[in-house]
Amino acid sequence: DIQMTQSPSSLSASVGDRVTITCRASQSIRSYLNWYQQRPGKVPKLLIYGTSTLQSGVPSRFSGSGSGTDFTLTISSLQPEDFATYYCQQSYSTPLGTFGQGTKVEI
Amino acid sequence: QVQLQESGPGLVKPPETLSLTCSVSGGSISTYYWSWIRQPPGKGLEWIGYVYYSGSTNYNPSLESRVTISVDTSKNQFSLKLTSATAADTAVYFCARINHVVTPTYYYYYMDVWGKGTTVTVSS
Numbered sequence: 641d642i643q644m645t646q647s648p649s650s651l652s653a654s655v656g657d658r659v660t661i662t663c664r665a666s667q668s669i670r671s672y673l674n675w676y677q678q679r680p681g682k683v684p685k686l687l688i689y690g691t692s693t694l695q696s697g698v699p700s701r702f703s704g705s706g707s708g709t710d711f712t713l714t715i716s717s718l719q720p721e722d723f724a725t726y727y728c729q730q731s732y733s734t735p736l737g738t739f740g741q742g743t744k745v746e747i
Numbered sequence: 748q749v750q751l752q753e754s755g756p757g758l759v760k761p762p763e764t765l766s767l768t769c770s771v772s773g774g775s776i777s778t779y780y781w782s783w784i785r786q787p788p789g790k791g792l793e794w795i796g797y798v799y800y801s802g803s804t805n806y807n808p809s810l811e812s813r814v815t816i817s818v819d820t821s822k823n824q825f826s827l828k829l830t831s832a833t834a835a836d837t838a839v840y841f842c843a844r845i846n847h848v849v850t851p852t853y854y855y856y857y858m859d860v861w862g863k864g865t866t867v868t869v870s871s
Contacts (some may be wrong), residue, residue: 689857
């Protein structure tokens with residue numbers, strides 16, 4: 641089974657900060673990596689699929705990169721509504737599979 | 748616009764079977780994969796499995812022995828059954844649509860539409 645490990649588990653940041661979250665796969669997943677945002681008490685929301693393609697309506701301050709086993713989600717300038725938990729998910733094992741454990745972005 | 752709605756008992760006694768249904772409105776259940784995901788209190792997301800509109804399925808290996816996901820295209824619904832429920836199955840259960848994009852070299856899958864989630868507590 642493919643395991644997904646995110647780091648850090650949590651981070652503290654301020655509005656305007658550049659934030660980077662890392663996701664590592666236990667084996668190569670090529671570019672089959674999705675990112676989701678979950679605000680407290682809310683439903684997860686798709687941010688990025690295929691490593692770097694922004695879902696429609698997602699602000700351009702979000703970006704994704706990586707390939708193989710190492711991936712990053714970057715928020716270029718943190719906004720108040722971005723305080724949330726972020727999950728990566730591999731879609732290499734057809735068609736979808738395991739999530740990372742999540743990264744909580746806090747003030 | 749496609750919307751999903753989970754329904755089912757909020758309380759299940761161990762070791763009974765946890766059963767949930769996801770109703771799809773605003774679009775057809777055909778041509779997509781459909782998934783169940785759960786989130787225990789204070790914890791992360793766990794993928795349970797998915798069903799294709801044709802009925803083919805794939806499950807999380809850690810739950811495979813207890814899980815059945817099925818689809819009813821006539822009702823535009825798909826369902827989850829989890830047998831021998833225990834307190835560890837207490838969670839918010841989400842249903843979601845698995846969409847896809849095809850490129851010349853890649854075939855991307857992602858969950859783009861989610862239900863609001865339903866809380867299931869397993870307790871005697």
